[in-house]
Amino acid sequence: MRPFRRQKPLSREQSLASVPLRNEAIKAERTDTGDVRLLIPRRETWWVRTLSRFFYVPTNHKITLDEIGSFVWDQCDGKTNVRQIIQALCKHYKLHRKEAEVSVVAYLRTLAKKRLIGIAVLKKQDKS
Amino acid sequence: MEGYEQWSRLGWQGICMDVPATWCPGRLEGDYANGYLRVEDEEAVCLEVRWETAGRRVPPASKLVDKYLKQLRKKTRRSSRDADVVRDMAIRRLNHLDHEAFTWNGEFAAHSVLAVCSETHRVVHVRVFFQEGKTRKSLARKIFGSLTTAPDDGQTEWSAFGFAFRLPSAWRLEESGLRTGCLRFLFADDNDQLEVVRFSLAGMLLRATPFTRWFRETFRKALKKYRFDLTTTEYRDCPAVRCEGVMRSMARPLGLFRRKKRLTALVWHDAATDKIHVVRLVTTTVDDPQLEAVAASITSD
Numbered sequence: 004m005r006p007f008r009r010q011k012p013l014s015r016e017q018s019l020a021s022v023p024l025r026n027e028a029i030k031a032e033r034t035d036t037g038d039v040r041l042l043i044p045r046r047e048t049w050w051v052r053t054l055s056r057f058f059y060v061p062t063n064h065k066i067t068l069d070e071i072g073s074f075v076w077d078q079c080d081g082k083t084n085v086r087q088i089i090q091a092l093c094k095h096y097k098l099h100r101k102e103a104e105v106s107v108v109a110y111l112r113t114l115a116k117k118r119l120i121g122i123a124v125l126k127k128q129d130k131s
Numbered sequence: 132m133e134g135y136e137q138w139s140r141l142g143w144q145g146i147c148m149d150v151p152a153t154w155c156p157g158r159l160e161g162d163y164a165n166g167y168l169r170v171e172d173e174e175a176v177c178l179e180v181r182w183e184t185a186g187r188r189v190p191p192a193s194k195l196v197d198k199y200l201k202q203l204r205k206k207t208r209r210s211s212r213d214a215d216v217v218r219d220m221a222i223r224r225l226n227h228l229d230h231e232a233f234t235w236n237g238e239f240a241a242h243s244v245l246a247v248c249s250e251t252h253r254v255v256h257v258r259v260f261f262q263e264g265k266t267r268k269s270l271a272r273k274i275f276g277s278l279t280t281a282p283d284d285g286q287t288e289w290s291a292f293g294f295a296f297r298l299p300s301a302w303r304l305e306e307s308g309l310r311t312g313c314l315r316f317l318f319a320d321d322n323d324q325l326e327v328v329r330f331s332l333a334g335m336l337l338r339a340t341p342f343t344r345w346f347r348e349t350f351r352k353a354l355k356k357y358r359f360d361l362t363t364t365e366y367r368d369c370p371a372v373r374c375e376g377v378m379r380s381m382a383r384p385l386g387l388f389r390r391k392k393r394l395t396a397l398v399w400h401d402a403a404t405d406k407i408h409v410v411r412l413v414t415t416t417v418d419d420p421q422l423e424a425v426a427a428s429i430t431s432d
Contacts, residue, residue, distance in 0.1 A: 096405065098331055099155070
């Protein structure tokens with residue numbers, strides 16, 4: 004039986020080259036102000052189903068992203084990598100590269116923790 | 132030079148040098164006496180600076196290099212690879228400092244310069260890292276040649292993340308906040324205080340709030356102790372707010388024993404760079420010109 008192996012942490016280069024992808028189960032709509040509102044379907048666990056018989060439990064949980072969050076969400080199209088998102092943010096909002104990098108990386112980490120996005124990491128090419 | 136066409140100035144705790152524009156500080160520790168600064172590009176750590184205050188008698192740079200190399204060899208003794216060291220390199224533009232430049236190529240590879248500043252009694256060690264086989268000698272020499280370790284004409288230059296300003300060297304950094312969207316520096320000189328702040332994303336900050344009200348709310352704590360007036364004006368062709376105030380006090384015998392602290396502040400919104408700059412001075416001096424001098428020296432990308 005193979006021993007359980009911890010994944011090696013990503014290098015900075017790998018992190019910046021990785022591509023964020025939106026969770027397809029989540030729907031996104033625009034508010035009147037142009038911000039993105041995410042509609043997250045509720046989990047269909049047994050206790051949610053039981054509760055919903057007695058109480059009103061919304062079918063969707065809504066999260067409204069702010070202007071910058073909406074901008075980053077729009078960039079997560081499965082083709083744009085993290086480095087390109089940082090560059091786009093710098094250009095659009097006239098931020099310093101480090102400012103944009105710190106906030107984008109933290110924000111993508113939060114979205115990934117909440118399972119709103121996935122991160123595709125490019126494998127290193129075999130030397131052979 | 133190695134594709135570095137644009138350069139920017141990096142200045143921290145009185146140590147300044149030119150670095151490629153794509154490099155920016157990653158870690159800042161310590162104070163004026165002892166500290167550490169790390170500079171990175173998108174991929175790796177490129178440069179490190181360490182400084183410490185020497186005692187009364189500072190040994191020459193060559194002896195300090197001897198000591199440093201001895202310590203480094205002890206640390207890397209277990210490594211299978213012997214390090215190549217090239218010494219006795221001088222940087223012409225650093226002739227005003229006692230210095231020695233050397234290259235260490237072992238477990239890590241770096242071009243280094245160790246400089247002793249007799250004016251500030253500090254020893255400064257700068258390392259430019261390179262990958263094996265891809266030496267950055269000319270880049271390192273340019274960086275080392277631009278190094279300054281002492282105030283210029285009594286003024287210290289502070290420059291990081293595209294934000295630069297100069298102020299008299301008597302001011303010491305008390306606090307700094309380097310967060311996304313807000314770079315904040317708080318300096319102290321005896322009982323006086325000087326705060327320099329740059330806010331990014333100014334358009335977003337001021338979208339729903341008028342400029343004057345934004346200043347009042349953002350600096351509510353700092354303004355609490357003062358009776359102040361705000362006047363809208365222009366500064367550098369940008370909308371600006373000037374604040375002048377005096378510390379609130381209980382009944383006091385007409386300031387005989389203690390001068391009241393005065394608050395002056397200048398805030399301006401530069402739409403071209405989408406930034407708001409704030410300079411706030413607390414001092415007992417009436418009509419102190421330092422605020423205007425610091426504000427005039429500010430440059431921001």
